[in-house]
Amino acid sequence: MKYIKINPSDNVAVALTDLLAGEAAEGVVLKTDVPRGHKILLKDARAGDNIIKYGFPIGHLTRDAKAGEMIDHTSIKTNLEGLLDYSYSPELVEIAPAAQKRTFKGFRRADGQVGIRNQIWIIPTVGCVNGICQTLAERFRNEKSDIEVIAFPHNYGCSQLGGDHENTRTILADMVHHPNAGGVLVVSLGCENNQLDAFRTLVGEVDESRVKMFVSQQVENEIEYGLQCLREIYAVCSKDRREEIPASELKVGLKCGGSDGLSGITANPLLGVFSDWVVAQGGTTVLTEVPEMFGAETILMNRCADRATFDATVSLINDFKAYFIRNDQPVYENPSPGNKAGGISTLEEKSLGCTQKCGKSIVRGVLRYGERLQVKGLNLLSAPGNDLVASTALAASGCQIVLFTTGRGTPFGSFVPTMKISTNTPLAEGKNNWIDFNAGVLAQGEPMEEVAARFTDYVLAVASGENVNNEKNGYHEIAIFKQGVTL
Numbered sequence: 001m002k003y004i005k006i007n008p009s010d011n012v013a014v015a016l017t018d019l020l021a022g023e024a025a026e027g028v029v030l031k032t033d034v035p036r037g038h039k040i041l042l043k044d045a046r047a048g049d050n051i052i053k054y055g056f057p058i059g060h061l062t063r064d065a066k067a068g069e070m071i072d073h074t075s076i077k078t079n080l081e082g083l084l085d086y087s088y089s090p091e092l093v094e095i096a097p098a099a100q101k102r103t104f105k106g107f108r109r110a111d112g113q114v115g116i117r118n119q120i121w122i123i124p125t126v127g128c129v130n131g132i133c134q135t136l137a138e139r140f141r142n143e144k145s146d147i148e149v150i151a152f153p154h155n156y157g158c159s160q161l162g163g164d165h166e167n168t169r170t171i172l173a174d175m176v177h178h179p180n181a182g183g184v185l186v187v188s189l190g191c192e193n194n195q196l197d198a199f200r201t202l203v204g205e206v207d208e209s210r211v212k213m214f215v216s217q218q219v220e221n222e223i224e225y226g227l228q229c230l231r232e233i234y235a236v237c238s239k240d241r242r243e244e245i246p247a248s249e250l251k252v253g254l255k256c257g258g259s260d261g262l263s264g265i266t267a268n269p270l271l272g273v274f275s276d277w278v279v280a281q282g283g284t285t286v287l288t289e290v291p292e293m294f295g296a297e298t299i300l301m302n303r304c305a306d307r308a309t310f311d312a313t314v315s316l317i318n319d320f321k322a323y324f325i326r327n328d329q330p331v332y333e334n335p336s337p338g339n340k341a342g343g344i345s346t347l348e349e350k351s352l353g354c355t356q357k358c359g360k361s362i363v364r365g366v367l368r369y370g371e372r373l374q375v376k377g378l379n380l381l382s383a384p385g386n387d388l389v390a391s392t393a394l395a396a397s398g399c400q401i402v403l404f405t406t407g408r409g410t411p412f413g414s415f416v417p418t419m420k421i422s423t424n425t426p427l428a429e430g431k432n433n434w435i436d437f438n439a440g441v442l443a444q445g446e447p448m449e450e451v452a453a454r455f456t457d458y459v460l461a462v463a464s465g466e467n468v469n470n471e472k473n474g475y476h477e478i479a480i481f482k483q484g485v486t487l
Contacts, residue, residue: 003040015261037343048060054264086298086317098277115179128192248281252286260407266440266443285379286380323483387412395415405423408427415478421437422438425444
């Protein structure tokens with residue numbers, strides 16, 4: 001299979017492999033070479049005519065074009081502009097409970113949460129103690145090789161005001177409570193805005209044998225003091241053991257980055273099938289990247305379980321548009337240069353592909369940035385499209401793993417396992433130290449049912465302890481959403 005027409009009403013097909021001028025697609029002879037992921041016009045059209053992909057307009061032509069031409073960002077412009085009014089017209093598809101209940105081997109925590117890792121995390125309250133945290137992690141890894149110890153440096157915690165200050169405190173507090181951590185050491189400097197006493201109050205009740213905090217300015221030797229804290233934490237969490245856990249306890253983040261023209265054809269639909277599978281098991285999935293919902297937001301709104309969820313989704317969308325406008329930025333300035341090179345021409349096209357990651361399930365919950373999951377099923381989360389900021393937000397909401405589709409490739413990892421799913425086979429073969437699963441086989445004719453079954457088994461294996469590439473490479477980062485002034 002060399003090309004695909006996704007929806008019967010589409011007036012473009014998508015090249016699944018590099019095509020040459022003179023080849024035929026849908027009975028149309030190509031006038032130029034067409035790289036993988038790019039669009040082929042199937043009938044003559046005039047300037048102003050809509051280009052239809054996925055069954056929806058993805059923008060309009062800026063010039064006359066002939067059948068067989070390649071259509072890319074140089075010849076198409078978005079139809080999106082300004083703020084919109086929305087109405088609730090529910091189109092709900094109930095996902096039937098799964099007949100076969102699956103399990104994985106995870107860690108049941110005392111508070112009822114379930115983790116898929118049992119690591120010790122070292123979290124700085126402020127960037128000034130990043131070096132201390134990294135030294136503590138390195139020193140303790142030399143002492144104990146049977147448990148993973150990870151420091152999470154960041155640049156925040158001081159000289160921040162208002163929302164930025166609260167975002168930092170909230171995300172760090174979310175990390176303290178995350179079930180993938182068997183134990184947490186919080187390291188403070190002492191003079192920062194994010195004062196430890198106030199942060200401790202925000203964190204609330206914890207198991208003090210597993211969560212310890214100290215102020216570096218108040219101890220004689222912060223390295224020796226921190227190492228002793230780590231030894232005490234290790235004495236407790238090193239006794240934790242995996243047990244059989246129902247898949248209903250899965251909380252999975254859905255993310256894409258470095259997308260290409262195959263994202264909405266291979267990897268994102270695969271995640272959609274998997275998301276519906278998790279929901280059928282009684283579990284939870286979370287979709288974010290609000291700016292990449294623009295142009296497809298009405299599809300999500302009409303999948304909201306009730307009016308209150310619809311209203312929350314409208315606020316999710318309009319609040320993010322207002323954020324762009326408040327900063328004098330165009331609301332629809334997307335896609336990125338890498339997206340365009342991969343065949344994505346407009347934000348509508350990107351969004352229609354992006355939102356396929358959440359399948360067909362009913363939207364049950366809407367989360368503010370930094371808010372933790374409360375409702376099972378499909379949730380929407382407020383966060384930007386930036387890969388590391390959005391992945392951090394997904395993990396902070398309580399997701400034990402982030403599934404990340406990509407057509408261009410990326411090596412990073414958030415503070416939970418960040419599985420990379422390639423949209424095309426050349427990427428998977430060329431970057432097998434980044435890519436964990438190849439969805440490109442779907443473009444080569446492998447049936448979705450078979451790929452989805454293999455993918456599900458793989459995710460459950462990762463949830464049971466198999467490392468993904470970002471973990472093998474030691475890539476663990478966090479990034480916190482920043483909007484305002486730095487003092």
